[in-house]
């Protein structure tokens with residue numbers, strides 16, 4: 001079954017076509033990767049799907065419903081969440097609070113309950129903290145559970161973003177270059193984490209430059225070049241596609 | 251059983267409030283302590299907006315003044331019961347804050363600072379010019395506060411009332427900050443886009459906390475009017491707004507006890523500046539600038555960080 005369907009999607013900035021007439025489908029339960037050189041439009045595609053940008057034209061269908069032009073927080077309710085290529089961490093909070101904020105939609109967010117700290121609220125908050133600690137363990141951050149966000153190294157912050165996105169219990173998780181800036185050992189760990197997440201039933205849309213990682217874990221690969229689809233298919237099909245080799249893999 | 255760690259500071263403050271009268275030897279001392287408490291409550295509310303949610307208001311004195319004058323006019327001219335008049339102030343200020351914040355906070359960028367600056371000025375001008383109701387620049391007298399037939403008079407009674415309200419407002423603020431709503435507010439400051447993709451309606455939270463902080467100011471404005479028994483439009487002017495922001499910045503943004511310390515220092519300061527009163531505005535401006543350059547985190551957070559580094 002297709003979870004997400006993109007139809008004729010276009011986004012222009014000034015005269016630049018960052019995404020041009022792009023169509024593709026993501027099947028539920030798979031790892032779907034998007035590759036392409038810098039400036040190909042991968043992050044723009046993520047910004048369109050998650051509602052940060054409104055498309056110039058085209059459709060984004062989540063299980064048949066057009067979600068284009070919906071704000072990001074509405075899309076989160078529908079089960080979409082993402083991480084960022086350029087970190088978006090709240091450094092005014094502790095590491096675990098960054099993960100806990102991911103549970104926002106599942107918690108009691110009544111203002112009165114918060115002011116007077118109703119027992120049901122503290123109970124829910126307590127469980128949320130335990131869950132967040134579990135998620136931090138899952139992505140390999142057990143030693144930072146009590147740390148402030150600004151004391152974490154870069155690689156740990158990348159994983160903190162994944163844990164935060166998981167706390168929303170997404171159906172579709174978009175990861176924008178989760179292995180960028182990581183050493184090979186950390187990359188292998190991320191590789192394992194992504195597969196674990198997929199096995200738990202979350203569909204994944206992945207942007208990544210590390211070809212080994214992409215070829216290793218993707219069910220399906222989409223190649224973008226100048227905002228347009230250059231090729232699409234299974235990992236081995238992409239590996240042997242001459243157009244892709246010329247344009248990108250070199 | 252020990253109370254939760256989050257309330258330790260609150261207990262310490264309760265203890266200080268309880269023993270402080272031993273050192274307050276006359277009504278003038280009590281009066282200064284009461285004004286410290288009033289400012290502290292206002293900035294505990296303002297800090298929720300500035301320190302935690304990262305939004306700036308340069309017009310909170312306007313809300314304070316509007317609360318004060320609503321209470322003053324309704325009780326003095328229309329014989330409303332003070333508590334009802336205070337409630338009317340809350341509704342008026344809450345509505346006004348909502349109506350201003352709603353369009354402004356939809357825009358990206360720091361338009362709130364500009365809008366509140368303008369709003370504060372408008373309020374203070376209206377209070378000066380509508381002298382039919384407000385007495386104009388000369389001010390107006392306000393009857394004392396009474397509740398269920400019990401009249402609150404004298405510095406000592408007010409001291410305990412303001413003391414209790416300060417503890418209550420800190421308790422509420424601490425609860426709020428450490429809750430899903432509080433995390434959403436801090437996320438708005440930390441990374442608005444991250445907040446949005448996890449499902450936080452950031453505009454709604456910004457509006458909410460702006461309205462709440464305005465209501466804090468309104469309530470304290472009302473009580474100040476009854477306590478002092480006489481108000482002038484000066485309480486709503488731009489300088490008072492800057493005083494409040496300086497208390498937040500000096501004490502420590504995003505530190506509830508820090509801003510209480512900020513209120514303490516900056517309410518006491520003018521007592522020592524009695525003979526250089528004309529420089530007061532300049533001195534506050536200087537403190538604001540120096541703090542932002544040399545202590546960007548504010549007094550209390552800097553001290554806590556120093557202590558952490560020392561023990562580590």
Ligand SMILES: Nc1ncnc2c1ncn2[C@@H]1O[C@H](COP(=O)(O)OP(=O)(O)O)[C@@H](O)[C@H]1O
Pocket residue numbers: 013016017018036037038039040041042043044045
């Ligand atoms: N907000 C924006 N304003 C103007 N141009 C943009 C904006 N975002 C992206 N672009 C342009 O769109 C193109 C695609 O960028 P991006 O999606 O970041 O590429 P990628 O993530 O594949 O490296 C680039 O030419 C970039 O300059």
Ligand SMILES: [Mg+2]
Pocket residue numbers: 042043044085
């Ligand atoms: Mg990118």
